[in-house]
Amino acid sequence: MSLDRSDIEKIAHLARMAVDEDRIEGYATDLSNILGLVAQMDDVETDDVTPMAHPLHMAQRLRVDEVTEVDRREAFQAIAPKVESDLYLVPKVIE
Amino acid sequence: MHNKTIAELGAGLRAGEFSSVELTRHFLERIDSLDEGLNCYITVTPDVALQAAEAADQRISAGYAGPLAGIPIAQKDIFCTQGVKTSCGSRMLDSFISPYDATVVERLNAAGVVMLGKANMDEFAMGSSNETSFYGPVRNPWDRERVPGGSSGGSAALVAARLAVAATGTDTGGSIRQPAALCGITGLKPTYGRVSRYGMIAFASSLDQGGPMTRSAEDAALMLQAMAGFDAKDSTSAEEPLPDFSAGLNDSLQGLKIGLPKEYFGEGLDAGVAASVEAAIEEYRKLGAQVVEISLPNTHLAVPTYYVVAPAECSSNLSRFDGVRYGYRCEDPRDLEDLYKRSRGEGFGEEVKRRIMIGTYALSAGYYDAYYLKAQKIRHLISDDFKAAFEQVDVILGPSTPSTAFGLGEKADDPVTMYLNDIYTIAANLAGLPGMSVPVAPVEGMPVGLQLIGNYFAEAKLLNVAHKLQQATDWHKLAPEGY
Numbered sequence: 001m002s003l004d005r006s007d008i009e010k011i012a013h014l015a016r017m018a019v020d021e022d023r024i025e026g027y028a029t030d031l032s033n034i035l036g037l038v039a040q041m042d043d044v045e046t047d048d049v050t051p052m053a054h055p056l057h058m059a060q061r062l063r064v065d066e067v068t069e070v071d072r073r074e075a076f077q078a079i080a081p082k083v084e085s086d087l088y089l090v091p092k093v094i095e
Numbered sequence: 096m097h098n099k100t101i102a103e104l105g106a107g108l109r110a111g112e113f114s115s116v117e118l119t120r121h122f123l124e125r126i127d128s129l130d131e132g133l134n135c136y137i138t139v140t141p142d143v144a145l146q147a148a149e150a151a152d153q154r155i156s157a158g159y160a161g162p163l164a165g166i167p168i169a170q171k172d173i174f175c176t177q178g179v180k181t182s183c184g185s186r187m188l189d190s191f192i193s194p195y196d197a198t199v200v201e202r203l204n205a206a207g208v209v210m211l212g213k214a215n216m217d218e219f220a221m222g223s224s225n226e227t228s229f230y231g232p233v234r235n236p237w238d239r240e241r242v243p244g245g246s247s248g249g250s251a252a253l254v255a256a257r258l259a260v261a262a263t264g265t266d267t268g269g270s271i272r273q274p275a276a277l278c279g280i281t282g283l284k285p286t287y288g289r290v291s292r293y294g295m296i297a298f299a300s301s302l303d304q305g306g307p308m309t310r311s312a313e314d315a316a317l318m319l320q321a322m323a324g325f326d327a328k329d330s331t332s333a334e335e336p337l338p339d340f341s342a343g344l345n346d347s348l349q350g351l352k353i354g355l356p357k358e359y360f361g362e363g364l365d366a367g368v369a370a371s372v373e374a375a376i377e378e379y380r381k382l383g384a385q386v387v388e389i390s391l392p393n394t395h396l397a398v399p400t401y402y403v404v405a406p407a408e409c410s411s412n413l414s415r416f417d418g419v420r421y422g423y424r425c426e427d428p429r430d431l432e433d434l435y436k437r438s439r440g441e442g443f444g445e446e447v448k449r450r451i452m453i454g455t456y457a458l459s460a461g462y463y464d465a466y467y468l469k470a471q472k473i474r475h476l477i478s479d480d481f482k483a484a485f486e487q488v489d490v491i492l493g494p495s496t497p498s499t500a501f502g503l504g505e506k507a508d509d510p511v512t513m514y515l516n517d518i519y520t521i522a523a524n525l526a527g528l529p530g531m532s533v534p535v536a537p538v539e540g541m542p543v544g545l546q547l548i549g550n551y552f553a554e555a556k557l558l559n560v561a562h563k564l565q566q567a568t569d570w571h572k573l574a575p576e577g578y
Contacts, residue, residue: 016432034511052474058288063327090434
């Protein structure tokens with residue numbers, strides 16, 4: 001599987017991650033090489049194999065539906081990039 | 096003082112030969128004079144350390160202190176530490192002061208350890224050489240022109256250089272065992288779910304596991320005892336009883352069945368490393384173990400499978416870093432999308448970006464079956480190989496890495512070559528099994544690691560097998576010159 005410039009741009013957009021213009025070719029090469037390594041999987045017949053989602057085949061634990069967390073808003077907002085009136089600030093979304 | 100083990104230092108502390116404050120100062124001075132040439136620590140925390148040391152001294156003199164009380168250790172910078180910067184080796188979290196403690200940190204603190212600081216690591220634990228850290232590479236104390244391995248490279252190098260008695264590490268594809276091997280220390284990756292992942296910054300959640308990095312198996316048992324155990328805050332924490340990991344250390348190995356996977360001794364293994372592993376196998380024969388050849392036929396598929404599973408989970412986990420609530424935010428974002436894109440683009444390094452993109456691609460519409468589902472199926476085959484092997488043998492033994500430490504920069508430009516460095520360690524993560532690296536005879540002055548893989552929750556057996564070798568040989572006592 002070989003990826004080109006437009007594939008990288010599309011993937012980077014899906015990941016909401018800016019990539020440097022002059023690095024796109026490099027990523028295309030690197031990612032194509034990694035997918036080349038991954039392609040070894042294609043040689044294996046797996047039609048009758050069940051996928052393994054968890055190493056211990058464990059069921060998800062349930063807990064009682066009660067409040068266990070305390071309010072720590074101040075501590076959490078103290079490390080935020082931008083806060084005003086107890087709200088996290090981001091650029092205006094609606095004009 | 097810095098050459099002593101946890102057990103020896105604990106005895107000295109309880110006998111009043113020295114105090115934890117004195118011990119802590121000694122290590123802080125060593126960090127001050129020696130770490131500049133190694134770059135093992137991202138953050139040194141002398142105030143936190145001395146406060147903990149004073150508290151430990153009080154507990155010790157009051158007579159109710161456990162084996163870790165007053166022992167200076169380092170925490171890998173992937174573990175959240177309340178009030179202390181927790182960077183995960185990334186620009187993204189350069190400004191992140193954690194508002195809470197990871198369960199591992201909480202438990203070790205409750206056991207009375209003294210945290211000297213936060214250890215350097217590959218960015219978000221993605222790397223095998225510690226060269227992807229935002230804070231610069233760590234150098235190997237055995238040869239500063241070589242890498243210490245990764246991603247727990249700072250932890251391994253600082254334990255080897257005696258800049259702490261022990262450290263924590265995490266292992267997603269070999270990140271405890273590979274650097275332990277390259278730096279000549281003992282490292283244990285427990286069974287998946289044995290050690291809580293709460294507050295351990297997530298990379299690939301179905302593979303990540305924390306564990307101890309120490310200078311002996313005896314010390315690893317003491318560290319693991321404090322770190323392990325069920326935690327309701329981790330949804331995949333195992334509800335398994337916790338044995339006394341030190342109780343069986345001296346059990347006889349008479350009749351122990353050791354399996355050597357033929358796939359771990361084939362092409363690509365350095366001849367010197369093979370000879371060192373052979374010498375250790377000979378020691379095990381002398382100790383009464385039976386050695387048999389086994390086969391793990393899907394071994395060659397471990398690295399390809401891992402490079403779908405790990406990036407897929409990483410792309411999902413790292414989507415939380417969006418520049419909104421904590422971490423790095425770009426300057427003057429035009430709109431919300433620009434804020435996301437540039438914060439992530441500027442906050443993440445090259446290797447992290449590569450893996451996010453591979454994962455995003457593998458999980459994108461139309462590709463799920465071909466990549467992630469296929470990988471999960473092969474993961475089952477790899478796991479079944481081990482299941483069959485453990486019907487014949489008690490432990491599996493092989494090399495931890497194909498070669499000794501490589502040069503700084505040597506593999507940094509070629510991700511695929513770098514990935515193949517974890518060829519012997521990755522399968523244990525995919526299967527969720529415990530694995531350990533123990534130092535054996537060095538090759539041309541560089542450390543070599545012997546890997547032991549055990550059955551689920553058989554950490555005590557691994558520690559016993561490692562300890563007996565360390566009782567019969569002195570390889571684990573070798574120290575790098577100048578440290």
